Each structure stands twice: as structure tokens, then as C-alpha cells.
Amino acid sequence: MSLSPRFFERLKSWQDLVNGALEHMVPRLSGPAARLTEAMHYSLMAGGKRLRPILVLAGAEAVGGSFQRLLPLACAIECIHTYSLIHDDLPAMDDDDLRRGKPTCHKAFDEATAILAGDALLTHAFRLLAHEDLEAAFPADRLFRVLRLISEAAGLYGMVAGQMADLLAEGRPVSPEELYFIHHHKTAALIRASVLAGAVLCGADPEEERALSDYGWKIGHAFQIVDDILDLEGDEETLGKPVGSDLEKKKATYPALYGLEGARKEARALLQGALESLELFGPEADFLRDIAYYVLERKL
């Protein structure tokens, strides 16, 4: 299936919405913190796809929620994502010079500033989760659940644990179980939490939550497999970074373990599974359905 121009129009309008909200919700300070907020904005505004905040809004839409009041939550998750990219690029981790076609944060600024920009983005995310607008709009018990969901997905039960496992696996062969652990924690956990968080705040019932959780895990795993495929055969100009870096760093990837065709086949199966998870929803989940195709077909 090919995605319609209407999907891309909607994607663009939601990306614009998130970009505007991020400008507004992440302050630009003067004085000694000016350099810090400059570095934060440099990475935040470097052309990301905004997949996770858009999933927050689309998850809410699927359960009939109005997403206008969810922007602090959507921005919080993008801040966490951006912090992870800044730290991932550091010399102590992946040591990358380019991201999204631009010098990475530590190259554009310096290592200490990049570490602090990441720290401040992560901390600011939790300030946004405690945002007055969320407090005014949603019951406290739902906000607490979202807080648990996101801190688990981002921290030692999720992304940070996945990053540790990824670094420990570098340079040696990994088992299918290890690769699954890395993908599940490093990438899929935050994607799944994004889909669920907006829906939980908007009052999803347990059945809807289960369906969205399943959808989130599946597109999260598919996203990482496609990421691995793009690193092998993507277009450098579109990606804004050299391809082949996973091979060079002897990274644990899906194609390395199962071959390119095996990786493509698994990504398609995950897409199918994600669509099946949404069966209980009607047209209100159509954007989520399109996003699943987008995750599979993306070139960036």
C-alpha cells in the first residue's frame, strides 16, 4: 500500500504543531544558561520526524480524546528522545559527528555542553509532565500512571537498559534473545509508551490500553528493524549521515543476525500484527494505521 498525500499533509501539520509547542515549552534563557538552552534547541530543532509526540496525539485520538491539551506530554517525550540522541552520539558512546545532516551536539558545541544539554532535556521533560495545563485538564491518578509509564520506558526498565545492553554487545556476535532485549528496551519501549501515554490520559479503557500497547511494541520493533535496514542500504543524503556505521562498529543488528530479507520479512509481519492489534478501533485509529505503514516505508 502507498500512503496518501492526505497522510503526509496531516503528518506535516502535526509536526508543525509539535515544533511550535517545543519552541514555546523549552525556554531560551539568558545569562550563564544561555549556552545550555542554545544547545538544547540546536538538537531539538535539528529536523527530527516527531514520531513519538505524534504517536502521543494519535493514541489519544484513537480513544476519542481531544489532543489539544496533550502538548506538554508530547513535548516531554520528544525532549527525552532528543536527550538520548545527544548522549548516544557522544565519544563515550557511538562517537558520531553527524546527525540529521548536521554536526552532532558535542561537535557543534563541546562535550561538556552536550552532556549538560542532554541532562537538562531529560530533567525538563519531567517538568513538562508536571505542567500546570496537564494538572488542570486531567485527573491526578491518570497523570501518575503516565509518569510511571514514561519513567519506566525511558530509564532502567527501558531505554537506558537497552543502551547498556547495546554497548555491551558491540564487537561480538549476539544471540536472538540479546538482540530482542536491545530492540525492546532501547527503541520499542519509548515508542510504545508514547502511543499509550496520550490514550491513558484521555481515559482509555483496559481493552483499548492492551490493544494500543500491543500496537506500540510491534511498531517499536519494526521501527528498529527498519532503522537497521536503512543503515545498510539507505540514502546518505536523505538520512543525513553515512550508511554502514553499524557494520563498522560491529553493532548488533537484525540484518546481521537474520539477513536483509529476513529483516524485511519480520518488519512486514510486525506491521501486519500492529494493524491486527487495532481491530477493535474504527476510523478514529486510521492515523495510527497509516503511521504503521509509514514506519515500514520510511526512508529517513
Ligand code: GRG
Ligand atoms: C543514551 C540513554 C541513551 C539512549 C540512547 C535512542 C538511543 C538510545 C540511541 C539512538 C541510536 C539509534 C539509531 C537508535 C535506534 C532507533 C532510533 C531511536 C533512531 C532515531 O530515532 P528517529 O528516527 O529520530 O525517530 P529523529 O531524528 O526523527 O528524531
